[in-house]
Amino acid sequence: MPKVSVKVKWGKEMYPDVEVNTDDEPVLFKAQIFALTGVQPERQKVVCKGVTLRDDSWANFKLTNNALVLVMGSKEEDVPAAPVEQTRFVEDMNEAELATALDLPEGLINLGNTCYMNATVQCLKTVPELRNALLNYDASSGGGTAGGLTAALSETMRALEGGGAGACAAAAARLLQALHAAAPRLAERGAGGQLAQQDASECWTEIVRALRMRLPIAPAPDSKSLIEQYFGGTLDVELVCSEADEPPTRTSETFLQLSCFISQDVKYLQSGLRSKMAEQITKMSETLGRDAVYTKTSKISRLPAYLTVQFVRFYYKEKESINAKILKDVKFPLELDVYELCSPELQERLTPMRTKFKELEDASIETSGNSKNKNHGDSKKDSRRKTIVPYWFENDVGSNNSGYYRLQAVLTHRGRSSSSGHYVAWVARGDSWLRCDDDSVAPVPEDEVLKLSGGGDWHCAYLLLYGPKILEIPEEEEEEPMVTDAPEPAGNPPTALA
Template structure:
């Protein structure tokens, strides 16, 4: 639970909404989360007893106890899912009439799903929409990178009843994203049920993940056309930086400890959402904000830890309950698996923000 809260805190809009939430005087999870987030503003350790009690009341199975009388270890992805679900019904959307909740607005995406019968040339395709709050990265024998795990689910073969053939037939299911959320959650499907031991065993396979993620290949042609203008602006800025570097005009990279505002004082951040859809991502570009890891061999044992991005370049923080220590990008990338070290289980990506040079202020006209 602690690791999940530390990761979700990396969504600024979610954090702000919870901090500013007017207490309802209830013992519900959203009220308890609000109190925890307000207390965390002080930078001191926050005993999560009230939040734990609220979670147990909202999701009774999380209160199950083992033979020794202690609480059973719970799957962090289930805790993440339940917390997000409860916040979905407790936090209203902001400045949007397209969404019912803040969670749906900033963390929810929409998938366009097409089913095409491969055994009939006359049967029209079935097109539907599915909402999602996270993407699943399935780990197969050939999966060595998060991108390939996500792309593997774009096209798959399924069997279903065909209305035109009046029998089961093979269909090609194509799933593409038609709405990207500002904050994209990716779950590595690392656990599977092992009948002999009756445990959710862990897949330790090394699966790399990027600090910067481009969702372009996962999108529908419609969405690709919508995000192309912002992507072109990103390319324009990068091309200019390359040109400046070749001409010796590039600025030195900021060193550790330099505040971002000092580095970016000549740059102006541009909106990362579409004007008519606040909470969306208008470029398809993401930057990793948080990693929730698991160390152990099954979901019911081991230890969960949160790793969250800091404000300075190449600075992260390992949040192991109440012990917080600084780490680097390199150490984050070592969380890809392959052994008994901490292994990435849930990833939280935030929008890559386009920053352009500020326009010089116009000088006031002198009166003659």
């Protein structure tokens, strides 16, 4: 009988009728205890009949109905309240007080080397179309391990929307269990039995793969996936043999993220992306009957609304048998323009929207210049209503129609190998930024985000998530009525990004 009802005693507190499912991993029970007591799982010692519960197994820990479970461990010390209420300045607040004062979102507790999962979820949560699709996901729709992972992520999104620390802890435990079921290699344990640190990029890939299968745009077998619609791009690829007079080979490839390979010459994200678009490869030549060198040239023919970029920072070091890390400083921008990486045909299609951005920028500069010639009292912010122009092509919702992007999430790693260290998510919220370090969420200035480019033992950017740059035009300057009638993306209008 895997499900039992037990009594949990912590200090002087008694919690009766706590339902435990021993088919779940013990970490889920510890998350339940955290929800009841506020004691972090790593600070808990859980005992029943003299036997201590391990993190990885229920072995010898026998639970029966109405059994008494003792919990030892203290909550992290709270800052004592002042005897007289005083004005509290932001600089003097601890993180818990900041979270309340600034209405900060919830974080996800670390269940034992699960920072890679927590950081991935916080980054993906910044995509409104994906977040809304998960909030409305039917968890009873099945779908095997992919369906289980999607359902668990849906529960996690709901908990993060205001479910409280207890709900987030329980959701994180179920998400971890579903992730292990979908990708057993992520459930590896260290020599001491604790969960091993995993690669955040692998976790990102597994979650996106599951969502690609379980989040169709419409309820039809051949419908396009929401992931393909908003995260998927297309490349026009040309192969030219450098050693024989062969006709060029042209193909089309799809991608869900771009890679920035780090070499000695790469100092900026754009140059790293550009070098990957023109590279030398070796493949079999039918003309020569042997391997030959080919020049592979790629151009983007379809830009997704949300562009994921991975810094290829890890490589396998055979001598130490670890994935060692490249710490090199590679700068990345808050605003990214990928026009030069696109095919000539796509560049032509991007031009009209790029022209609109340029016209608005010129008008803004002119207005700013005129305001300097007026009294200070007249230099008020433009309060006119504005029309948000769709960021996608009219016949391709979920695309990017300008080539302009804004950075909205950075997943970083601190440490020397992918199997150790710590992962953190840094996410944009309006005009400000938040650092999501497991269950600790705190505001950070924008310039701190730009310092995540690497070069030392501080956090290095590993995955970047760029969203579409939004064009807002004052209503009386809007010249194309079709803009206001354009269809909105499934689940959420683009205003959520503004």
